[in-house]
Amino acid sequence: MKKSKRISSEEALELFRSDDIFSIGRRAARLSGQLNGKKVFYTRNIHINPTNICINRCRFCAFSRSRGEEGAYELTVQDVIKKLKKAPPFDEVHIVGGLHPDWPLAHYTGLLSSIKKEFKGVGIKAFTAAEVDYMQQTSGLPFERVFEELKGSGLDVMPGGGAEIFAPSVRKKLCPEKLTGARWLQVMRAAHNAGIKTNATMLYGHLESYSHRINHLQKLRALQDETGGFQAFVALPYQPMTSIGGHHTSGTEDLKCIAVSRLFLDNIPHIKAYWIMLGEKLSQTALYFGADDLEGTVIEERIAHCAGASTESSIAENRLRTVIERAGKIPVRRDSFYREIKSKNRMAR
Numbered sequence: 001m002k003k004s005k006r007i008s009s010e011e012a013l014e015l016f017r018s019d020d021i022f023s024i025g026r027r028a029a030r031l032s033g034q035l036n037g038k039k040v041f042y043t044r045n046i047h048i049n050p051t052n053i054c055i056n057r058c059r060f061c062a063f064s065r066s067r068g069e070e071g072a073y074e075l076t077v078q079d080v081i082k083k084l085k086k087a088p089p090f091d092e093v094h095i096v097g098g099l100h101p102d103w104p105l106a107h108y109t110g111l112l113s114s115i116k117k118e119f120k121g122v123g124i125k126a127f128t129a130a131e132v133d134y135m136q137q138t139s140g141l142p143f144e145r146v147f148e149e150l151k152g153s154g155l156d157v158m159p160g161g162g163a164e165i166f167a168p169s170v171r172k173k174l175c176p177e178k179l180t181g182a183r184w185l186q187v188m189r190a191a192h193n194a195g196i197k198t199n200a201t202m203l204y205g206h207l208e209s210y211s212h213r214i215n216h217l218q219k220l221r222a223l224q225d226e227t228g229g230f231q232a233f234v235a236l237p238y239q240p241m242t243s244i245g246g247h248h249t250s251g252t253e254d255l256k257c258i259a260v261s262r263l264f265l266d267n268i269p270h271i272k273a274y275w276i277m278l279g280e281k282l283s284q285t286a287l288y289f290g291a292d293d294l295e296g297t298v299i300e301e302r303i304a305h306c307a308g309a310s311t312e313s314s315i316a317e318n319r320l321r322t323v324i325e326r327a328g329k330i331p332v333r334r335d336s337f338y339r340e341i342k343s344k345n346r347m348a349r
């Protein structure tokens with residue numbers, strides 16, 4: 001992708017401070033059109049959260065529990081397989097969960113290989129950088145070996161969770177329990193070097209300033225220049241129903257954040273509008289502010305809903321396609337690597 005006209009941090013700050021969201025949106029939509037035309041990508045995916053038991057207990061996380069606490073759960077590999085067998089057709093399994101105190105690396109590799117064995121041709125997007133960091137620490141293996149094991153067992157791509165906001169001063173208040181921003185970037189660099197594509201995220205609308213957001217985007221852009229391993233970026237609006245408090249972001253703030261991200265991250269091919277957090281209508285509008293990906297059918301999302309997301313926890317494929325078409329765009333069902341899937345197969349088993 002061309003880098004000659006990329007916007008500077010100063011310009012990004014001006015855009016964040018501006019109220020002229022239509023001009024910013026038009027500019028972002030133009031760049032999105034150059035990259036992806038009228039195509040809007042989605043995936044038929046199912047979310048699996050194997051456990052909510054987590055040693056971290058980040059203060060903004062409403063999903064996690066301590067072992068023995070009411071509501072704590074852990075799924076066996078067989079439980080996961082059973083769930084998937086009952087699910088509607090899917091092309092990708094999305095797996096993220098807590099940092100379980102007793103699960104060794106072999107548990108995760110066993111989960112991946114069992115899914116791959118049972119559901120042939122299905123993609124697996126799994127484990128945040130926080131989870132992989134934990135696997136590295138518990139196994140004592142270098143990241144290269146951890147990724148070798150995960151990839152060899154069926155890991156295709158990684159989601160971008162755990163990035164939150166990199167600025168140490170904010171992170172210290174928001175999630176001091178979590179891996180540092182520098183460590184998140186280190187895990188992603190190692191994943192990319194191991195040939196595993198990932199997403200990137202930014203949690204916004206809590207304690208951060210516009211400068212913190214730009215610093216975050218700057219670090220992502222620099223790593224992408226180096227590795228080219230990010231497939232998509234997702235700006236995640238903070239859900240205030242947690243112990244940090246705060247308030248919901250406005251629709252205009254959400255659209256502006258998507259548009260500025262599209263413009264600033266000129267080297268990341270896709271910008272997602274995560275309908276689970278934005279809702280259907282704002283996600284549809286986001287397609288005119290630089291987004292070109294609506295995530296997916298997302299069967300049974302738990303994490304954002306534990307934090308108070310008021311949207312549905314899944315959406316039928318036909319409905320998702322209609323949302324895209326009614327915005328005047330072309331829906332493209334994709335696999336984990338953003339390759340178009342044309343087959344009408346329910347799924348390969």
Ligand code: SF4
Nearest residue numbers: 054056057058061064
């Ligand atoms: S955000 Fe992730 S690491 Fe933090 S408590 Fe929740 S599940 Fe655990």
